[in-house]
Amino acid sequence: MLINISIEKAEKILADQNIEPKTVDVPILDSLDHILAEDIKSDINMPPFDRSSLDGYALRTKDTADASAENPVTLETIDNIRAGYVSKKTVGKGQAVRIMTGAKIPKGADAIIKYEDTVFTDKSVKIFGYVKPNSGIAGAGEDIAMGDTLLGRGKTINPADIGILAILGKEKVKVYRRPKVAVISTGDELININEALKEGKIRNSNAYTIGAQVKKIGSEIKIFGICGDNVLSIKKELDSALQWGDIVITTGGVSLGDADVVKEAFEEVGGKVLFWKVNMKPGSPIAVARYKDKLLFGLSGNPAAAYVTFEKFVRPTILRLSGETEYELTKIKSTLRDEFIKVSGRDRVVRAKTYYKNGGFFTELPDKHSSGILSGLSETNSLFCVPAGTGPYKKGDRIEVELLGY
C-alpha cells in the first residue's frame, strides 16, 4: 500500500488498473453519449439510387442546349413522381417528368430543373436556358457508400450517429456499459435528509452531491445507507454495495483519527488498498482499493474534499470503465480575476468559476476555501490546479483551468 502519494501518481495507479469495460447491446436511442463498442460499416448506398434533390422536372439536358429567355424550349410532361415512387416511363426526346425531392431519377433523364425556374402547365413545361448535366441530382452513394466504415469503435455517440444507425436499419447497437456506482455514507454525526436535526448531528449531503456527480456523467447511481464509524457496520454495507455496483464510493472515515475505519473495512471485504492519502489540498484523506474488477473509493467526509477528489479520481475512472479514451477534464487557458496568495507544499485544487467573454476565458475564485465548505461549490464549474510550491498568483495572470462541465 502506497501512502501520501502525489496527484500524478494516484492518477497513474488508477489508469493502470486495466479493467476491461463491459459491452451491452442497447436500442439506438439509448446509446446517446455512450461509447461505441463496434465498428459500423455501411451495407447500403445513401442515397440508395440517383435521386432528385429538388422539386422540379427531370429532363434530358441536350434538349435544353438551345433554350434561352427569348426562345424557351417546351417539353411534354409524361409522368409525375413523388418520393417513394418510381416512374415506369423513360424520358425521351422533348419529354420531361415532374419530380419531387427524394424521388428516383427516371430513366433517360440526366438533370433536374427546379419548378421556380420554369413555367409549367399540367401537360408541359417551358425551360428558359441550358441545364447542366447532373444538376439537381444526388448521386447514389454520394452521402454514404456501401462498405464505408461510418462510425469507429471508441466514438462517443451523438444524435447524428443515431440517425446514421437508423438509416442502416440497426435497431440496437453495441456500446460500452457505464459502470454502476454505489454510494455509502459513514459517520456517527450523519442523519438522513428526512430526519429532524439533533444536537451534534448534520444531514447527509455528500451522498446526494456525489450521486448527482455520477448521474451527470451518465452512470447509474444507488444511494446505500449511512454507517456508523465502525468497521463492522461499514463492512456490512460494503458487502451489499459490491453485490450491486462496479464502483463503490464511501465518504468519511478516511483521515488519521480514531474513526478512520473505512480503509480497514475495505480490507475486511477482501479489497486490496492501492493507496491511502494523496498529497493534495483539499482531499488529502482518500483511500482507494481494488476488489476483483471493482474499485472502492473512500473519500473524505468534507464536502469540498469529496467533491474535488470525485472529479480528479472517480470521474476519470467511471469514464474509463465506460470505454472513454478521453477521460481527462478539458484544460483551457484562462485569465485569473482574483489573486491567489497561498503558497503550499502540497498540490492545491482550488474551486473556481470560469466563464467565456469577449473571446477569452476568465476565472474567479470563491471567498471560502475551507474543505468543509459546501455552499461555495454551487458556483464552482472548474478547478484551478496549483502545483506545490508555485504562486502567489495575481489578478490578470494567465492560468490553466480544468472545466467540470457544470
Added chain:
Amino acid sequence: MLINISIEKAEKILADQNIEPKTVDVPILDSLDHILAEDIKSDINMPPFDRSSLDGYALRTKDTADASAENPVTLETIDNIRAGYVSKKTVGKGQAVRIMTGAKIPKGADAIIKYEDTVFTDKSVKIFGYVKPNSGIAGAGEDIAMGDTLLGRGKTINPADIGILAILGKEKVKVYRRPKVAVISTGDELININEALKEGKIRNSNAYTIGAQVKKIGSEIKIFGICGDNVLSIKKELDSALQWGDIVITTGGVSLGDADVVKEAFEEVGGKVLFWKVNMKPGSPIAVARYKDKLLFGLSGNPAAAYVTFEKFVRPTILRLSGETEYELTKIKSTLRDEFIKVSGRDRVVRAKTYYKNGGFFTELPDKHSSGILSGLSETNSLFCVPAGTGPYKKGDRIEVELLGY
C-alpha cells in the same frame, strides 16, 4: 402567416410566444440540470454549531501562552469525542478534550490543535507552542447562515446544489418541467428502420436524429409513426401527438412541391401557422404553428436541414419552456481552418467541427455541404453562421461559431 422571413425574425416570433413553463416537484436527485422554480432559503446554520475542523485536542488557548519547544505545556485529557457526539464536560484550566473532525467544540475550549503537532498519551497531551484562539474551529453558520437565500429561482441545478438541498432536509424540490416532445415523420418514401429496403424507399433516420437531439437536452421524447404525404394521414398522427406532447416536430412535407401537406395539416388540427419558410440555407422549408400552449414545428425532410433548424429554432424553444433564460447556443471566437468561398444571398448555417488547442478555438468545415447529407453531421459539433452577402472567408480568418455541445 409570415412567409420567407429572416432567422432573426423567426427567433423573435418564437421568443415572443410567451408560454408559461410548468412546474413540478421532483426528488432532489432527479432535479439535476433542471431549472429551479423556487428560491431556496436556509432554515439552519451550517455548521449547526461551532465544530472541529481537525482531528486533535480542544483546549483553552491561554493555557498555551507560555508553551514552547523547550518548555511544552502538558494538559490533562478529560474526554474523547467523535463527530456525532457531544461532550458533557467543560474544559477547565490545564485540561483538554480529544476531538475528531466534525465534533462540537466542548464548553470552555476556544481552539483545536491537530494531533500531529502534539505528543500525547491516553491521559495527557503535550503542546509545544502558543495556539491562537479559534484556530481549528469552523464557526456555526460559517458555511451557510440561517435565512440566507442559497439558490435562486432560475438557477440550473448542479450536483453541489443537490447537496445543498440535502443538507437543508429537502427531499423534493420545485423545478420547471421539461416539455414532452413528439416526433412524426412524413414521406411516402420512408420505411421503418426494421423494414427491408425496397426500390425508391429509404429508412427513417430523421426521427432518431431528432429524438436524440431532444434527449440530449433532457426532454422526454416519443417517436410517433410515419405518415404518407397526405393531409388526412398527418392530421390523424398530429391529433395523437398533441394529446401527449407539449411540442410536436414533423419532418418532410414543408417545401414548395405537391407533397407539402404538413402546413395544411397544422391548420386542420386547429393550429395557427406563425411562419412558413425561413430565408436560410440549409433549412429554408420550415413551418411553425401554435395550437393552444403547444408548438408545432414542421422541419425539412433533408437530414442536415432538419438538424440545423432543430438547433436554431426547436432547441431554444424547448429550453425556454424548461424555464431556461440562457437558451441560446454558446458563441465563441474561432480560427477558421478551411476556406469558405460561397457567397450567398441567404443566411447560411454551415456545419462545423470546432476544437480547443493551445489556448484557442479552431474550426474545420465539412467537405459535403448539401442539405441532404447525413454522414457529415457525425463530426459536427458547432455551427458557423454566415450572414447573407458576407464572405468569402479564408483559412486563418477569425469567425464566430456556435457550440452545440456534441
